Amino acid sequence: VMSILLHGDAAFAGQGVVYETFHLSDLPSYTTNGTIHVVVNNQIGFTTDPRMARSSPYPTDVARVVNAPIFHVNADDPEAVMYVCSVAAEWRNTFNKDVVVDLVCYRRRGHNEMDEPMFTQPLMYKQIHKQVPVLKKYADKLIADGTVTLQEFEEEIAKYDRICEEAYTRSKDNKILHIKHWLDSPWPGFFNADGEPKSMSCPPTGISEELLTHIGNVASSVPVEDFKIHSGLSRILKARSEMTKNRIVDWALAEYMAFGSVLKEGIHVRLSGQDVERGTF
Known part of the structure; x- marks a missing residue:
């Protein structure tokens, strides 16, 4: 590729x-x-x-x-x-x-x-x-060199003109107006052939409190034993653990729980960018 x-x-x-x-x-x-x-x-x-x-x-x-x-x-x-x-x-x-x-x-x-x-x-x-247009300039050169004849050149031009004219004629076909499912490129399964939503309802995406507590505890722990972490990070992890214990969630912990629940379902999550490594946002 x-x-x-x-x-x-x-x-x-x-x-x-x-x-x-x-x-x-x-x-x-x-x-x-x-x-x-x-x-x-x-x-x-x-x-x-x-x-x-x-x-x-x-x-x-x-x-x-x-x-x-x-x-x-x-x-x-x-x-x-x-x-x-x-x-x-x-x-x-x-x-x-x-x-x-x-x-x-x-x-x-x-x-x-x-x-x-x-x-x-x-x-x-x-x-x-x-x-002089580049097509004519190059065609004149090829004809003068004997690479192609004037008749061959004119036949190729006519052939290309026919391709364009036929495509233009087909574009006026009213049937094309009814093919919304590829013109609009909707997500498969979300819309019908007329481009209308199949359903306005959303499937349930909630998870149990037990799973949320598990993710919160993992998110506030250090995965490697005897690993000395920065004191500032230690305070953040401790605060996160307290929030989980007291059933309180801030924005950062909510994001962690969202990522964790997706990971628990076996779906990979990739965080990328200049800010995410340190968790600035």
Whole structure:
């Protein structure tokens, strides 16, 4: 399994989750053993120029925090893109580390159907309108080289157009509107095929006081004999033991009892994060 993430250039530089994910990339129990990040760098973030969107020269500079290799490639050259992607995949498989492919390209039209980029980037889009589309540019090269004929190229284009048109026609089929059970992705067993709840009742989840007392006692004890614990922790355990004995529960003990009851049913519980080891929260 190879993890591949597709990013936009403005999002890659501007969203904190990208930076956070890179710092998780090589941690035990979190690593994907290398992710290939493909950045579609159209050199504009909706209407924002790069000089107004980031302080670094490239949108991919955030990947330097983990020394990930970054390949900047001209997206108007399909063969160069294929070569770089092949190198990136080989790097990931060899070293099990993250790698970034920066596809330097342009956005021919607006951010969406209502966006007119000439309003905010007139000079940029004058240049873009002069650009020969990459498909035509590459097709002309292959035809000139004798790799394909003009007829073969036109047949492939027509074939792809048919696939798109047929899919568009099928999308108008009214029957699709009735398939809520996969469009809404409800939990199996919770909803019927029409997307309505099967039942509003909840199964009982309570446990006996005897089991709660047992969990409270375990939670206030030290599992290893003759183990000297910190005096501050000793006071916490003693207070927890007193609460259990007096049938009093605070938030922390309630959480302990919830985790303990799940564990008693044979379900693993994993606590993770910078605060849980010391029990800050």
